[in-house]
Amino acid sequence: MIVVMKSTSSDTDIQHVITFLEKHGLSGHLSQGVERTIIGVLGAVGATGAPGSIGGINPAIGEALEGLPNVENVVRVSKPYKLASREFHPEDTVVEVPSACVEGGVVRIGGSDIVMMAGPCTVETEKQLMTTAAAVRKEGAVILRGGAFKPSTSPYGFRGLGEEGLKLLAKARDEFGMAIITEVMTPTDVAMVCEYADILQIGTRNMQNYMLLDEVGRTRKPVVLKRGMSSTFEEWLLAAEYVLSQGNRNVILCERGIRTFEKTTRNTMDISAIPLIKRLSHLPIISDPSQGTGRRDLVGPMSLASIAAGTDGLLIEVHPNPDEALKDGAQSVTIEQFHDLMPQVHAVAAAIGRKLVTR
Amino acid sequence: MIVVMKSTSSDTDIQHVITFLEKHGLSGHLSQGVERTIIGVLGAVGATGAPGSIGGINPAIGEALEGLPNVENVVRVSKPYKLASREFHPEDTVVEVPSACVEGGVVRIGGSDIVMMAGPCTVETEKQLMTTAAAVRKEGAVILRGGAFKPSTSPYGFRGLGEEGLKLLAKARDEFGMAIITEVMTPTDVAMVCEYADILQIGTRNMQNYMLLDEVGRTRKPVVLKRGMSSTFEEWLLAAEYVLSQGNRNVILCERGIRTFEKTTRNTMDISAIPLIKRLSHLPIISDPSQGTGRRDLVGPMSLASIAAGTDGLLIEVHPNPDEALKDGAQSVTIEQFHDLMPQVHAVAAAIGRKLVTR
Amino acid sequence: MIVVMKSTSSDTDIQHVITFLEKHGLSGHLSQGVERTIIGVLGAVGATGAPGSIGGINPAIGEALEGLPNVENVVRVSKPYKLASREFHPEDTVVEVPSACVEGGVVRIGGSDIVMMAGPCTVETEKQLMTTAAAVRKEGAVILRGGAFKPSTSPYGFRGLGEEGLKLLAKARDEFGMAIITEVMTPTDVAMVCEYADILQIGTRNMQNYMLLDEVGRTRKPVVLKRGMSSTFEEWLLAAEYVLSQGNRNVILCERGIRTFEKTTRNTMDISAIPLIKRLSHLPIISDPSQGTGRRDLVGPMSLASIAAGTDGLLIEVHPNPDEALKDGAQSVTIEQFHDLMPQVHAVAAAIGRKLVTR
Amino acid sequence: MIVVMKSTSSDTDIQHVITFLEKHGLSGHLSQGVERTIIGVLGAVGATGAPGSIGGINPAIGEALEGLPNVENVVRVSKPYKLASREFHPEDTVVEVPSACVEGGVVRIGGSDIVMMAGPCTVETEKQLMTTAAAVRKEGAVILRGGAFKPSTSPYGFRGLGEEGLKLLAKARDEFGMAIITEVMTPTDVAMVCEYADILQIGTRNMQNYMLLDEVGRTRKPVVLKRGMSSTFEEWLLAAEYVLSQGNRNVILCERGIRTFEKTTRNTMDISAIPLIKRLSHLPIISDPSQGTGRRDLVGPMSLASIAAGTDGLLIEVHPNPDEALKDGAQSVTIEQFHDLMPQVHAVAAAIGRKLVTR
Incomplete structure (x- = not known):
């Protein structure tokens, strides 16, 4: 100092x-x-x-x-975070997630391979979830996303199916062998969500919900920590430090767009976060182009840009019939769009010397 | 639509x-x-x-x-909030807080009078709290602020004395007759904090912690809802709507500065929020110039500006020895500065036809 | 409306x-x-x-x-810009720039090929310029960038060599056959800069310098219009509309980063601007990862991300000895770094079915 | 460093x-x-x-x-500006403006008195200007504002009457004895505007138009330098330094709101700029609540807040019939509203121990 x-x-x-x-x-x-x-x-x-x-x-x-x-x-001349810092931990952290659909039964996030996570924004019905899971698995996704607890800006919005949604996710895992990522919103739900999920997601509004960070830090489940919508890199890494300092070293950061003056997109995706976090920290970083843009037509280009910039994974919202989605319909791609995107994802990954793990 | x-x-x-x-x-x-x-x-x-x-x-x-x-x-042509909206509730809401030090035993927030809330950022020791409480009461504050649970950006920062701090606050109330405002950070703490506090404070990082909003909404305690540091008025009023829609109509909004590009101040206080919220909503609004600026030397001018703009109250951090404060020392005024400020506060209030309730 | x-x-x-x-x-x-x-x-x-x-x-x-x-x-239900709008002009605009080093003597910006523009931030000496020009031409750049008039935040900073710098740029063009892009800062300089430059650059601080926009609009020179550092897409396209409405249809937009709360980078590059501008407008869009990040180590990843997202060109600062650069040293890549980047640029371009025009 | x-x-x-x-x-x-x-x-x-x-x-x-x-x-440990810095120039700068309507014929900006500048956003017709000037002079304004050259975000918007507007302003000065403040947008207009105006205004979009700053710096006319809509205090004071370093010491800063995420107001007025600039610099600072909010109904409260926070002057848009204003109608107050505001302005000024100079 x-x-x-x-x-x-x-x-x-x-x-x-x-x-x-x-x-x-x-x-x-x-x-x-x-x-x-x-x-x-x-x-x-x-x-x-x-x-x-x-x-x-x-x-x-x-x-x-x-x-x-x-x-x-x-x-200040020292960084306020230590456990999250590349300076004090030069080697990349690789987070392992059990996933029956890949060889060896484990997906590695943060290593040489890129991981595709896809699924509906929100779990709505069994049919919707199973249809989507089957489709994204077929295209090469190895982790299934789906919200059971949903933060809604309005108290009158849909807030998710709760534990019923978690059960549907578990059923999809049994059927398709994909690992499950889903959001947890409050400390008292952590134990329950851990029973069903393979990865806990902390949403952008909860990046500084410190008691929630403490609680997921006390588990050993992989945690995807989304960037706060107006947070700096330092605040984000300090939030990761909360989890790490409780003993849970399985933290994955997720760039999901920041708030800017632009209103044509829901958020402005900060692609530079990907290479920069790699320099500041040893933790893996993935990208969420669905939340990151809020527009279906930008998911493709921003997925490719993320890969070119070095992302370790993509988290993409897919819906069998986005027109009827109860939540975030505008940013979910169709199964057909997802199908068309995958070959481009493979091509850009190959261009930078990486590949997607698909089985 | x-x-x-x-x-x-x-x-x-x-x-x-x-x-x-x-x-x-x-x-x-x-x-x-x-x-x-x-x-x-x-x-x-x-x-x-x-x-x-x-x-x-x-x-x-x-x-x-x-x-x-x-x-x-x-x-959208309708506002997404209803219960918080002035359109559907034209009369000002006045929130009543029991406070032994005033005539009638009740402080009214949102009426014609302005209310001074002051005290240390964080409860540190009994001596620190009692000294500060005595001093601010003497100057005319009728509500005592003090943090027992503190959000800290770093996991290594001071996080407050917890229930021990609440007990000290209750002791100060017994001694000086001031009502107590203190922060609650997570749903499971709400019941305990309610035992000690007269007003629950929701901090800026928790403005969209929906389960916490639900929980304080299920109580009938007055709630001071601070503005999220990058939130819009609409998001803020929707957060208020969460509390209101659970049946708790005692919501007080608090402008505490927003994040901007300027780094000379910790936050940029949005004084225009005061008259604008009065137009959009019937809820009372108070100002926090300590958090709002992060600088002791700006607390005075921004207190006066808030009053000139129509605030219903001030929330000011005072410390008997700010150089030794464990938290937020730079933004706490000294007892002497607080003493010097009060006559100006009275003068500006009088200039716009209002007065401070002091007993 | x-x-x-x-x-x-x-x-x-x-x-x-x-x-x-x-x-x-x-x-x-x-x-x-x-x-x-x-x-x-x-x-x-x-x-x-x-x-x-x-x-x-x-x-x-x-x-x-x-x-x-x-x-x-x-x-408003109509967009306020017309000439810049894709709705009223569905076909892509392709801007042609005379460039002796390519086949046919014309570089096309906004067509199927991607264009590399590179060179020093600021023209400092003949040796520096010629060394850099030779190096970037050898690597495949077809347009040479270099500032003769430099906006400096401080009145005590270096403001460029002026017309002397333009003469050096013209000399480099004669020697290497590359087209020249350079900034013009005030209406009275437009005629002079036009004598030397093939492309006029309008910097971020001048995006809303309307009399300058009018003046370059009265020429027929290609204009690279950088995004204002806090401007919205609509303001940017309205600035383009100023130039277009004067009759100059040769407008190229350039994403160069926006101001955000993050201070680790000079600016936050908005990669989503690339696909989004393509939807809103028919004008070509290029990327400036040097200004866009302010960090040499991010120029590579952000160049690749720009290409993956569909950029029509890159504008990269290269310096033979960036440690000695009088301006913006921290964001200029070395000749060696530029050399290492080019194969990756070609690979990502190929992955999305495009190629760089290099001769 | x-x-x-x-x-x-x-x-x-x-x-x-x-x-x-x-x-x-x-x-x-x-x-x-x-x-x-x-x-x-x-x-x-x-x-x-x-x-x-x-x-x-x-x-x-x-x-x-x-x-x-x-x-x-x-x-950096030194501030990059020197001439604008309070550290190197501890005494307040007081800028003198010739104004026939006050005793002694000179208005002092930055001294103990507060100055009211008012008038139409844009000079439209002689009748509109004369009516407004007569009204605001009667209420106590000593400086008349009015735009002859108007920056318009759209090329199709109204850009002002030009020199014709300046002539009308001069006529109003002759009739009412008020000094004239009006905007200059480009270096080549400076000499002409100087012939008519008593104070040159540099608009928010031109805060970093360095050649314009140089040019007004070469005159000795008082210059009101508006804050750039996303600029930091340091950038603003460096812009002032441009003018000062050319020898013109008559610089007055003007807070006119910054861009934030909030869209209910056109800008977010940063009232804390007033006391903070007073600490960083010796230059006078005035407030523009019309541009600063973009809403007629907020001009009153933000005028009072500015005074409570220590502003040296107010710059208010007044229109005899704002519904018919060609530009910025929504933010101009009526003559009646201005009339109602003045007693409050006097009262708050008196509450903090200052007064308005009105004659």
């Missing part, structure tokens, strides 16, 4: 900072520049004694420093 | 829309313009039969319509 | 709108819904008599309507 | 930075922390020899440093 003093700061102001640091078990290293003084903050990791002081200097120290007289600003 | 067709749409496309509407119990009213056709969607409220169809046409219908061939876009 | 009345509007309010429309040569078509009335605005194109009334109903009419009593909002 | 190295950086990487700094006439001061090394950059102001090196270390140096191997990031 570096404390930058105002050019008008006095010796008393500087001493104030030094004293503050010492009170918290840290020390200050002065650098006098032409215009101003900067103070490097030194201290053994965890020296502060404050709650949660592992992971570098307590962030609360920085906030308090900002409030001291004639402090211009405080610059 | 209005469906705008592309200028290249055919009769078949238009018929497709009409058929879709009829399948969902609605009907379409065609208007042929020079360049394009628009279709007004008509139907009895709740006609769709879909889950959650009260509150106008099911929003899922609109999303599905957007996906139909040669539909340019779909325009 | 559709006028949506408040549910509380009276017959007088509705009549007020009708009268207003008639005063402006338009008429209103009433639709009475359960909750509110909507008024469709009908009128011959150009009927208003107001300046600039071609292109549909004068936008000022809509703004004035919004201010009438008990008008809830005004919804 | 501080260079933060990655924790994985080697001695060679650090030496690379040191060598780079020395090549540019600077030196590096190493600080070895537990996890990483940071390098303080030292150097005489202007030591770099690069163009524009006054004003601290050339920003291009920082950009180039960011691109060196294993550099984590580069932190």
Whole structure:
């Protein structure tokens, strides 16, 4: 941490900072520049004694420093996340998911192969789910997505079938051998969802629902953590750190678009998140072009762009009859569109030296 | 709802829309313009039969319509919230909070008077809380704020004293007669927090934590609902609608700053939210200039601006020694600053014909 | 245009709108819904008599309507741009640029082939320019980029060599046969820049510099119009409409990243702009991954993602020794990196059935 | 400037930075922390020899440093603006504008008094202008606003009366003794606009039109510099620095709202800009609640909020018949509304110990 003093700061102001640091078990290293003084903050990791002081200097120290007289600003030089950081864990994390439909019975996310996850936005009926599952499995998807608990902006919107939806998903797994990914929205549902799901999904609105992150962190299930719709990379990786710090190392990040001024699309997909997260973190990252754009006609191009940029997987909404979908109809592709997209996905993957795992 | 067709749409496309509407119990009213056709969607409220169809046409219908061939876009003409809407409830809602320190024992939020809520960001120690409570009560605050459960961006940050903090708050209430406002972060804590608190606070990160909204909606405690840091007014009012639709009509909105490109302040306080929410909704709205700016030196001017713009209350972080605050030190004002601010607050309130309730 | 009345509007309010429309040569078509009335605005194109009334109903009419009593909002159903719109011009526009290094002497932008434009951010010295030009031509670039007039956020930053830089660019064209693209910043420079350049570039800060748009619109030079850093697609296409409406149909759009909350990258590249602009407009669109990310290490992945998403060209900053670049060093790739990237670019282009024009 | 190295950086990487700094006439001061090394950059102001090196270390140096191997990031510790900075110019700047209607013939902006500027958005007809000018002067406005050159998002919108409009403004000045503020959009118009106007206005879209800033900087006319609609405070003050560095010290900043996700208002007015700019800079700051909200019904509350927060002036759009305004009708208040607002403006000003200069 570096404390930058105002050019008008006095010796008393500087001493104030030094004293503050010492009170918290840290020390200050002065650098006098032409215009101003900067103070490097030194201290053994965890020296502060404050709650949660592992992971570098307590962030609360920085906030308090900002409030001291004639402090211009405080610059952190260490990243606030450790377990999620590539610096402290240089090798790629590969998350293993049991999936009967592939050789060896395990899908690996974050390795050399790309994984296709597809299925309806929301589980509506057995017929809808089974039809979609059969179709996407046939095309090469190895993980089935489907929402049983749905966040709805309006209290009057459809909120999912709940456990009944989970049971249908389990039935589809039995029939098609695909692993199941589904969303969990609140801590008390985690145990139940774990009974049915192979991957827990944390939605964009819950990226900073810390008690939910703690709870999924206490399981050992793979967790897909979607990016908050206006979050920075640092906040996203700190959310991952919540899960990791509880002992669950099976975290997969998912770029699903951010909110921007543009209203032609529901969200603006940040494809640069894919290569950048790969540099900042060792965790796998997948892409959700359905939520990421909110438009069926953009799912194809954004799937291909994601693969070209290095994504480890795609999460695509497919519906047998999107016109009748109860939720997110506009962003689900048809089975036919999905069928047409797959050869292009294979071709772009091959162009960058990767392949899709399909069996 | 209005469906705008592309200028290249055919009769078949238009018929497709009409058929879709009829399948969902609605009907379409065609208007042929020079360049394009628009279709007004008509139907009895709740006609769709879909889950959650009260509150106008099911929003899922609109999303599905957007996906139909040669539909340019779909325009909603009704607001998706009803219970929160000024249109359907023209009179101001006044929320009553029991508070022993005022005449009659009840503070009214949303009426002609302005209410000052103040106290530490986080409850740290009994001494810190009691000192602050005594000081802010003396200056005229009638509600005491203090966090026992704290959302922290980092898993290594301080997360509050929990129930121990709630007990200290209750002790302060006994001593100073102020009502207590404190945050609740997860559904399973609601019952416990209700035992101690007079007002439940929902934080910015939980504005769309729907199960938490449901749960506080099932109580009858006043709820301060902070604006999500990137949310629109509509999303905010829909979050209020969650609480209202569960039967709890005691909802108070709180402007606490939104995320913008500016990094000199932690958030950008949207003062225009105050008069605008008053037009869109009948619910009271208060202002949090501490979170709203993240800077102690801006709390004063933004408090005054909030009052000039019509706020119903202020929520201000005060700390007896902000340099030593474990959390959010940079944005807490000192007791002395709070003391200096109060006469200005009274003066600006008087200038617009209102007054602070102080006893 | 559709006028949506408040549910509380009276017959007088509705009549007020009708009268207003008639005063402006338009008429209103009433639709009475359960909750509110909507008024469709009908009128011959150009009927208003107001300046600039071609292109549909004068936008000022809509703004004035919004201010009438008990008008809830005004919804435009026609796009405000016509010449730039795919609806009114379904065929792709192909912009031709004279370039001696390719067969036939003409590069086509917006057709089946993808075009590589590369070169230094800023022209610094003859040696730097010639070295870079030789290198990028050898790798297959057919258009040379290089800034002679540079927008600098600080008045103390380097603002380019001016006409001296243009002369160096012309010299490079003579030597390597590549067409030249360079920025023009103010109307009075347009004539001079036209003497040297084959393509005029309008930078992001000038996307709404209307007098500059008018001026380049009066030439017939191809114009690369960069997206404003916070502009919507509609504003961008309206800026293109300025150029087109002056008679210059040779407009090429360029996605160069938008401003978001993320500070790890200089900008967030909006790859979805590529397929979406293709749907909204017939104009070619190219990508600038150097400005779009501000990071050398992301130029490669974002180039490939752009191609996978359907871009018509890439605009890449290359510097023989980026450590010494006077401007934008952090985002320029080295000649070696550019060399390594090209085979991947060819491979991804082939995967989606396109190829780069290189000679 | 501080260079933060990655924790994985080697001695060679650090030496690379040191060598780079020395090549540019600077030196590096190493600080070895537990996890990483940071390098303080030292150097005489202007030591770099690069163009524009006054004003601290050339920003291009920082950009180039960011691109060196294993550099984590580069932190500036000096503000990039000097002439606009409060640190280097602690006393408030007061800009004087000749105005016959006040005692002494000069209005002072940035002193203890608050200044009201009002008038139509756009000059449309002599009658409209004279009626409005008479009305606002009667209410106490001392400066008349009115656009002769209007930026229009669409090429088909109304772009103003041009010099004819300027002549009408001059006529109004002769009649009512008010100073005139009007927008200038391009460098070649500056001389002509200076002939008529007392204050030049630079609009939001031109905040980074550097050649225009240079040109108004070469005059000595007061300049109102509106904030760019997505600009940071630093960018805004750097734009002011352009004008100041050409020798024109009469710069007045104007907060006019920023773009946010909210679409209910045209812009989101950032009231916190007022007290914050006062801390960062010595320049006066005024508020434009008309552009800042885009809604007539918010002009009143946001005017009062601006005053409570410390604004030096208000810029308000008034129209004798806003329903018929050719431009921005929805945001212009009526003469009657303006009349009703003034007593409140006086009251809030008095509450914070200031007053409006009205004669």
